[in-house]
Amino acid sequence: MRFHVEARNITKRFGPTTALNNAGIEIAPGQTHALVGRNGAGKSTLVSILTGLQRPDEGEVLFAGEAAPGPADRDAWRRRVACVYQKSTIIPALTVAENLFLNRQGRYVKWRELRSKARDLLATYEVDVDAEALAGDLGVEQRQLVEIARALSFGATFIILDEPTARLDGPAIERLFTRMRALREQGVTMMYISHHLDEVYEICQSVTVFRDARHVMTRPVAELPHDELVSAMTGEATAVAHQTRRRAPGDLVVLEATGLSLRGRYEGVGLSVRAGEVVGLAGSASSGKIGLAETLAGLRKADSGRITVNGRRPKPGDVPAFLAAGLGFVPEDRHHEGFVPLLSVAENSTMPVMRRLGSFGLVSPGRRRTRAKQMIRELDIKTGGPDQPVAELSGGNAQKVVFARALVDDPTALVVMNPTAGVDVKSKQALLGAVEDAVERGAGAVLVSDELDDLRICDRVLVMFHGRIVKDVPRGWTDHELVAVMEGIEQ
Numbered sequence: 001m002r003f004h005v006e007a008r009n010i011t012k013r014f015g016p017t018t019a020l021n022n023a024g025i026e027i028a029p030g031q032t033h034a035l036v037g038r039n040g041a042g043k044s045t046l047v048s049i050l051t052g053l054q055r056p057d058e059g060e061v062l063f064a065g066e067a068a069p070g071p072a073d074r075d076a077w078r079r080r081v082a083c084v085y086q087k088s089t090i091i092p093a094l095t096v097a098e099n100l101f102l103n104r105q106g107r108y109v110k111w112r113e114l115r116s117k118a119r120d121l122l123a124t125y126e127v128d129v130d131a132e133a134l135a136g137d138l139g140v141e142q143r144q145l146v147e148i149a150r151a152l153s154f155g156a157t158f159i160i161l162d163e164p165t166a167r168l169d170g171p172a173i174e175r176l177f178t179r180m181r182a183l184r185e186q187g188v189t190m191m192y193i194s195h196h197l198d199e200v201y202e203i204c205q206s207v208t209v210f211r212d213a214r215h216v217m218t219r220p221v222a223e224l225p226h227d228e229l230v231s232a233m234t235g236e237a238t239a240v241a242h243q244t245r246r247r248a249p250g251d252l253v254v255l256e257a258t259g260l261s262l263r264g265r266y267e268g269v270g271l272s273v274r275a276g277e278v279v280g281l282a283g284s285a286s287s288g289k290i291g292l293a294e295t296l297a298g299l300r301k302a303d304s305g306r307i308t309v310n311g312r313r314p315k316p317g318d319v320p321a322f323l324a325a326g327l328g329f330v331p332e333d334r335h336h337e338g339f340v341p342l343l344s345v346a347e348n349s350t351m352p353v354m355r356r357l358g359s360f361g362l363v364s365p366g367r368r369r370t371r372a373k374q375m376i377r378e379l380d381i382k383t384g385g386p387d388q389p390v391a392e393l394s395g396g397n398a399q400k401v402v403f404a405r406a407l408v409d410d411p412t413a414l415v416v417m418n419p420t421a422g423v424d425v426k427s428k429q430a431l432l433g434a435v436e437d438a439v440e441r442g443a444g445a446v447l448v449s450d451e452l453d454d455l456r457i458c459d460r461v462l463v464m465f466h467g468r469i470v471k472d473v474p475r476g477w478t479d480h481e482l483v484a485v486m487e488g489i490e491q
Contacts, residue, residue: 002029002064002065003026003027003064003065004029005025005026005027005050005062005063005081005158005189006027006060007024007046007049007050007060008024008059008060008062009024010022010023010024010049010059011058011059012054012056019045020042020056020213021214022058022059023042023046023210023213023215024059024215025208025215027158027189028206029187030187031184031189032180032190032204033190033205034191034204034207035193035210036194036195036200036207037210037211037216037233038211038233040212041212041233042210042214043193043210047083047160047162050081051083051160052068052069052074052077055071063080078156079154080156080158081158081160082152082154082156083160084144084147084148084151086164086285086286088143090135090143090146090147092134093135093136094134095131095132095134096129096130096131096134096138097114097115097131098114100118100149100150100153101117101153115131118131121149121153124149125145125148125152125179126179127142127146127148127149129142129145141168141172144168144176145179152183157189158188159190159191160190161191161193162193163194165194165286173199177203180192192204195286195486196284197226198487198489199488201221201226205222206219209229209232211232211234211235212235216233227484230483230484230489231480234452234479234480249274249276249277249459250274251274252275253272253273253275254274254275254309254326254412255307255308255309255310255327255413255444256271256308257270257295257305257306259304259306260292260302260306260307261303261305262300262302262303265288265292265467266291266292266464267467267468268468271469273445274444275443276439276443276444277444277459278435278444278445278457278458278459279444279460280447280454280455280461281446281449281461282448282449282452282462282464283464284487286466287465288464288466289448292464293415293448296446297327297331298316298321298322299319299329299331309325309327310325310412312326323409323411326411326413327411327412327415328352328406328409328411328413328414328415329415329416330406330415330416330419332418332448334399338398338401338405339390339401339405342389342391343389343390344372344386344388344389345390346368346369346371346372346387348401349371349401350371350375350405350408352408352409369387372404373386379403379407379434380430381397381400381404382394396426396427396430397427399419399420399427399431403419407434411443413444413445414439414446416435416446417449418448419449419454420451420454428453432457435447452479452482458475459474459475460473461477465486466488471485473485
């Protein structure tokens with residue numbers, strides 16, 4: 001059988017990290033083929049290789065049996081493959097027609113001809129959008145259809161759809177699937193990437209699973225039970241969460257949200273966290289969990305609803321007000337939100353309490369160093385001393401400084417986002433241990449993570465799906481059980 005697309009024995013390394021290890025995929029002509037796997041499985045790296053943005057260290061890519069073009073021949077790549085990414089590449093200030101033929105108008109633009117060609121292209125793929133409309137005035141669904149039409153206009157008959165339903169509601173998803181079925185009937189081959197396995201069963205004919213940078217299996221969807229697919233993604237389906245030995249949570253609610261909604265991210269969310277309790281937030285990248293966590297920490301302002309911290313109602317979207325109410329937080333991106341690289345360990349770790357380290361608006365360097373040394377000791381930060389710039393630390397130790405800042409004021413409520421991303425095993429243990437220590441002292445914590453192992457310290461895990469909390473999973477879950485809920489198979 002001749003495949004439309006083949007990636008054979010692909011290995012790709014980034015420094016010491018192996019992103020793909022002898023992995024591959026084979027996609028038949030006219031097929032919608034799913035690629036699934038947990039975060040870090042290698043899906044994004046394969047996309048970059050299939051679109052010519054990265055070259056594999058080993059292996060080869062074939063289109064209809066012919067070797068892929070050279071990396072510099074972008075036009076040849078566009079004639080073979082197109083990718084519609086989760087984040088739109090449409091330019092809002094340009095019209096639909098200008099976006100469709102961007103950089104293809106020639107030296108002198110013939111506007112009437114451009115608009116006519118755009119209308120014909122939109123009609124060919126049944127995209128009901130005005131060619132003269134500003135792209136910025138389009139809805140998410142319309143922009144996505146314009147991107148698909150633009151991708152196919154280069155002549156490619158293979159298209160990659162990367163999390164296409166992440167920002168769509170139910171009716172829009174069904175309309176997208178209708179359009180995908182029509183494209184398939186026209187002979188278009190598609191690779192479909194999604195964290196929502198229910199969509200895989202609805203729209204795809206075959207599925208390939210990656211795990212830990214390797215190809216695990218490829219099967220026809222119709223022959224693959226849901227449990228077997230989840231097991232392939234997670235590895236050991238029977239791995240049970242570790243039981244932590246903390247005292248039972250108290251009755252005091254330290255963090256509470258009621259009726260929180262933020263357009264495009266989450267809707268109608270309510271939760272409460274008690275003193276001595278760790279509550280996990282789990283879900284796919286499009287589930288809304290990060291947006292919710294950022295709202296709970298004061299980084300975002302919800303459209304509706306209220307948040308209570310230790311019985312107080314801090315001003316929505318006002319981080320200092322949340323900190324003053326007794327909340328500490330570890331942001332998702334430590335490099336941009338967690339610390340100031342050129343400032344010292346002492347300066348970064350004591351930011352929330354600077355006013356108490358001196359008088360008359362001046363900070364006592366001695367008191368700051370003393371407090372910083374205490375945090376360095378408690379979190380085992382490997383540093384040359386409190387005056388060392390954070391930029392000189394390893395990733396794990398820099399993350400410990402972010403934790404130090406979150407914990408320096410002994411908060412009674414914590415919001416911790418992806419705390420172990422990009423750190424080594426030993427640092428992971430220390431960071432999660434710091435959360436447990438704070439909770440043992442009586443704090444309540446919300447822990448958001450893409451890593452299932454991080455969530456094992458939680459007393460319960462709230463699973464989000466398409467912006468809503470769909471299940472409260474008590475401690476004792478298996479990987480299989482939790483992932484099935486996260487992917488929308490079981491609720």
